[in-house]
Amino acid sequence: MSDSQFESESYGGLDSAAPSAAAPAFGDVTTQPGEVPQTGDDPIVCLPVERMGCSNAECGNPVEHPSETPWQELLSAVPVEDQLYRLKPRASDMSYPTEEDFRAAVAAVRPEHADEHSVARLRTGWNDEVAEKLGPWSDRLRSQLTDLSEGWAGTDFEAFQEVCDQTRVLVDDVIEDIDATVAGLQSTEEYIFSLQGGDSGEVPYPAPQFWIDGEWHSWVAVHVRPAWWHGDCIEYxxxxxxxxxxxxxxxxxxxxxxxxxxxxxxxxxxxYYESPVNIERDGLDPKGITLDVAKELAVADAMENFGGIVEQNWSEYDSRHSGIDEDIAQRSADNDAEQQSMRTTQSDKPYPDSADEAYMDLESPSMEQPTGRSSPETTQNPSLDPPSGDVQDDSSRESDDSGAGSVGDGGSEDGAGGGLASGGSGTGMGSGPGGGASVAAPDAKSGPTGGPGGGSFPPVSSAAATGAGAAAGTGNRGASGMMGGGGRGAGNGPSDNAERDPDVDLIEDENIWGYVNEDEDPYA
Known part of the structure; x- marks a missing residue:
């Protein structure tokens, strides 16, 4: 074994990968895809979609609800999976969006396959796909070095042992950084989850705006404009x-x-003005009064008797409306501050002395940017009945979640798809001539190598291993149960193409013990 020494490198730790310059920041709902600057001599200009307001020039309702953007920013974050149908508007003594409009609004501000971009998926990805696979390597290095020492001694072994010790320390330090990052992600996940209603799923929703065309006692129409409404207001x-x-x-x-x-x-x-008694007693005009005059007198009485009540109702409405808007704004600000504080834990870690960049993957891992977000559009009149939450059946939910992940290359049984949920860079330690062991994790620039000469360390998974020993590695395999399994074992029944006697077919019915031929039944 060679005792050649290589210059040591410095491992920079877990650096956050910068998002693509052409992608909006996470939680940004003001920048639409068409607004991203284009490059080239002849950029494509996308005009923003202009929302139409009410055609009544006197209407006091603004085209856009002031709480639209804060609500979009609040709900665009995806803390946990399977959240869409657990959310519902919080009771606020106001009207509610319909079930369809509410679900559409939440889905619009979130990316396609939102579960794949959840903080929970990111956290479990670091745990299950990175830390869990790196975890056993420290003890594995230690135990198998002990085995090697029984038949190998000398300066070459001591040099190899030193490299492995340095590698083990590096792996332990990386796992500590991952654990700290995971703890931070869990804290962020729980905090954002609480801002979005927590276990109850109740989240504030912008209340419709009202404008009276006329006075409260003799109005022509009331204009009602829900958030994300297009065109003329709803008139009553x-x-x-x-x-x-x-x-x-x-x-x-x-x-x-x-x-x-x-x-x-x-x-x-x-x-009163038509009564002969009143005409004679009070000297009234025998012609009486017109209907319009009678209405004016009646309205004057109503203003005197109900003016205070109406003013109180309007004041309470303004208070409720402002309370909802302030609640949304505060939650959105807290959500933004929490997201801005998200950081990966990192510290300087030296490579082993014999590290060789030729066996390292120094490329930064790519980041999958969310797509499919848009601005909501309300299409139905507000309702007095709140959406119930968690109302969709399983079949519809499975349809909505399609594409979130599948068992196979790059996926897992729980649907882990792209990004960190799919494990990022492969982690493993392979063996082979001139090769050596390498450990890599997402956001890591490289992993340590074990120097010349392959060891007898098995790979973490066959997909991640390299070198001559990779072919011997085996991955986890699913098992089918005896009843309702994924396939039929050899010799367990007739082939699909063989003709069968219907009398001996196994038919599931009320007899839970299966079919028994009456001629062969000793108890018949």
Missing amino acids: TCQDAEHVMALAGAAPEVATEIIEYIDDRVEHYIQ
Whole structure:
């Protein structure tokens, strides 16, 4: 074994891979794909989609709800998997979006196959695909060096032992960094999960905006504009006064009481001015009064009797609306601060003295950027009934989750897909002439090598191993159960193409012990 010495390198630790310059930052809902700067002599210019407002020039409702952007930023983060149908608007004494609009809004601000980009998937990827595979190597190096020492001694062995000791220390340090990073990811996951309602799944949702065309006692129409609404506002007439009050979170009976009061006062004034007794006693005009005059008198009475109540209802509505907006804004700010604080734990770690870059993978791992995000669009009128949450059946959910991962190359049974969930760089220690052991993890620039001469260390997995010993490695294999397994073993039944006697076919029915031929049954 050669005792040649190589210059030592310095391992920079786990560096966060920078996102692609052409991709918007995580949680950014203001930058759309079409707004990303283009390169080249003739860039493609994508005009932003302009949302149409209400055609009534006097309408006081803004085109865009002030809480739209903060809500999109809050819900764009994906802390855990299988969250879409567990979320629901928090009760706020206001109207709610319909089930369809709410689910569509959440799905729009999140990437396709959102589970693949969840913090939980990232955390478990570091644990299961990296740390778990690196974990056994320290003890494995130590134990197999002991075995080698029984038949190998001398300066070559001492040099090899020193390299392996340096490698073991490096692996232990990398695992410590990964553990610290995983702990930080778990803290972020739990915090964002709590901002999005936690176990209850209740998250604040922007309340619709209201504008009255006219006065409260004689309005022409009420304009209702939910968040992410396009075009003309939803209009309600005075016949829908009770429903409008309910949508605003006020008591519907107040509207009923005011309407009935004004109608009664109109009738009262008409009868009063038509009464001969009143005409003679009070010197009234025998022609009476018109309906418009009677309405004016009735409205004046209503303003005196109900003005304070109406003002109180509007004040309570403004308070509820502001409370929801402030809650969304605060949660969004906390969410942004938490995401900005996410960091990988890193420290300088030297390579083993005999490290050779020729056997290292020095390429930074690629990052899969989320795609498919868009701005929501509300298409249905607000409802008094809140979405229930977790209402989709299993078959529909499986359809929505398709593509999130599958068993096979680059995937796992739990659906781990791209990014860190798929394990990033392969981790393993192979053997072969002139090769050596190498350990790599996502975001690591390289791994240590064991120097000249292959050891007898088995690979972590056959897919990650290199060298002559890789062919002997075996990966984990699934097993099919005796009942309901994935396939039929040899000799366990007739072939699919063979003709079978229907009398001896095994048919599942109420007889749980299977089919018994009556002629062969000793108890028949």
